Amino acid sequence: MFCAVVEPLLDLHLDGRLVPAQARWVAKHAARCPACAAKLAAGRRLKAALCGAGAPAMPDGFKARLLALAQARPAVETPAEEPQVPDLRPSVALAFGLAAFAVFVSGSLLGPGLPNQACSDSGSAVSSLGGKINEY
Amino acid sequence: MIAREKLDELIETHSAKAYQAACRLTGNQADACDLVQEAFLRIIEKKDLFDPGFDFGGWMYRIMFRVYLNSRRSRERLREVPLEPEAGSVPAAGAGSPERAAENSELGRSIGAALAGLPAELRACVVLVDMEGMDYEFAAETLGCPVGSVAGRLFRARRALRAALGPMEGI
Secondary structure, eight states, X not given: OHHHHHHHHHHHHHTTOSOHHXXXXXXXXXXXXXXXXXXXXXXXXXXXXXXHOOOOOOOTTHHHHHHHHHHHSOOOOOOOOOOOOOOOHHHHHHHHXXXXXXXXXXXXXXXXXXXXXSOOSSOHHHHHHHHXXXXX | OOOHHHHHHHHHHHHHHHHHHHHHHHSSHHXXXXXXXXXXXXXXXXXXXXXXXXXXXXHHHHHXXXXXXXXXXXXXXXXXXXXXXXXXXXXXXTOOSHHHHHHHHHHHHHHHHHHHTSOHHHHHHHXXXXXXXXXXXXXXXXXXXXXXXXXXXXXHHHHHHHHHHTTSTTO
């Protein structure tokens, strides 16, 4: 049962991708289990074989061909960058927001001190209207 | 942006490495030449977009592997044969005595054949991590997939390679 859990971790163990506690656990299990130890060894041999597998050298003249390519091909024209203008929209919006907040706060603090068109508390409008009604 | 002289210098420095990786990916020298040429064409065309503060080798690998994967996806069938040492080619690294060279050559052929049997994504992972010695993060960035996918692909690829190379002594 442990082998089924350990098997997917063997490659990660070989690549050094396990945290130390996991690596110790896998190594401890492999030391006890011949099947997992064999898989670990096979993985190690495969890695060594892949790492050591050579590749053919570049054909003669290929590098010169690449260099000639670089000389012949101009770089693709990239659109000229426009001058960087700082985007003021967020700061302007913030300034407006702060101004609106300041007006609201001052209005709340001053309260009745500010003239109010909807409902005047001075009573002058009402009294003058009452006077006119009496005249009629 | 890369200056003209700097580009020549980078081609001088990195073309051999690119060619080796291309050979491992494609499995034959003709396709490897085409792949490297195509990758360097894109590099030359986009050289203005390259930031000299970054690693040119990583950028080159990224472009080459993407060109390879895109071409594999677009083509239904790509002519691929296992790596065969051609006349005049330099023998594999580590070759010493003739017996050792023969062993290496046989092992190289078998590895080439086994790699050719893998799907392109799995092969790209094996080439990047096991053969080119890159880490999982670089492979994930190059192939445009999560790190977990790289680990999963490597697991499947190695299992397939072990099955293919199992009969060989020493694997």
